[in-house]
Amino acid sequence: MQAEALLDELERVLKAGHRFPFGSRVMVDEEEIRGLIEDLRQALPADMQEARQILAERERVLDEARREAERIVQDAQGYVQRLADESTVVRQAHQRAEEILGRAEQSARDIRHGARQYADRMLAEAAAAIQRVVEQIEADRRELREPPRTAAGA
Numbered sequence: 025m026q027a028e029a030l031l032d033e034l035e036r037v038l039k040a041g042h043r044f045p046f047g048s049r050v051m052v053d054e055e056e057i058r059g060l061i062e063d064l065r066q067a068l069p070a071d072m073q074e075a076r077q078i079l080a081e082r083e084r085v086l087d088e089a090r091r092e093a094e095r096i097v098q099d100a101q102g103y104v105q106r107l108a109d110e111s112t113v114v115r116q117a118h119q120r121a122e123e124i125l126g127r128a129e130q131s132a133r134d135i136r137h138g139a140r141q142y143a144d145r146m147l148a149e150a151a152a153a154i155q156r157v158v159e160q161i162e163a164d165r166r167e168l169r170e171p172p173r174t175a176a177g178a
Contacts, residue, residue: 026063026067026071027064027067027068027071027153027154027157028153030060030063030064030067031064031156031157031160033060034057034060034061034064034160034164037052037053037056037057037060038050038052040052041053044173047173049172049173057164061161061164064161068154068157071150071153071154071157072154074150075146075147075150075151075154078143078146078147078150079143079147081143082139082140082142082143082146085135085139085142085143086136086139086140088135089132089135089136089139090132090136092131092132092135093128093129093131093132093135096124096127096128096131096132097125097128097129099124100121100124100125100128101121103117103120103121103124104117104118104120104121104124
């Protein structure tokens with residue numbers, strides 16, 4: 025994640041800045057800070073694209089799970105039909121078919137649930153990363169808007 029690395033670099037620049045006595049002000053290289061902020065602005069769309077890719081992957085996994093569940097159900101129905109055609113095992117065929125359908129439906133639910141959990145985790149991580157970037161930018165903007173303190177006025 026490029027945004028995370030840029031935030032680390034921004035933090036490093038702030039820590040390396042010259043501290044003013046008797047206050048929380050730090051003198052930093054304005055051009056370096058502006059450059060990092062610009063790099064962050066460029067990195068954020070990449071993070072957004074990653075979140076979109078995660079959503080697309082989630083949809084792909086869900087679609088695949090649906091197709092697999094449908095295939096399993098069709099296989100089970102075919103199996104049931106073949107067993108039903110044999111008169112001596114009709115009762116057994118129905119029982120077996122219900123078991124297969126139940127497992128297929130449970131498998132499909134499990135796959136969908138797992139895919140949703142994965143997508144939710146990835147989206148939560150992306151949202152948290154984006155939130156940290158936004159909070160850091162807002163904090164930096166607030167600090168930049170504050171008038172500088174002079175050594176005599178501190």
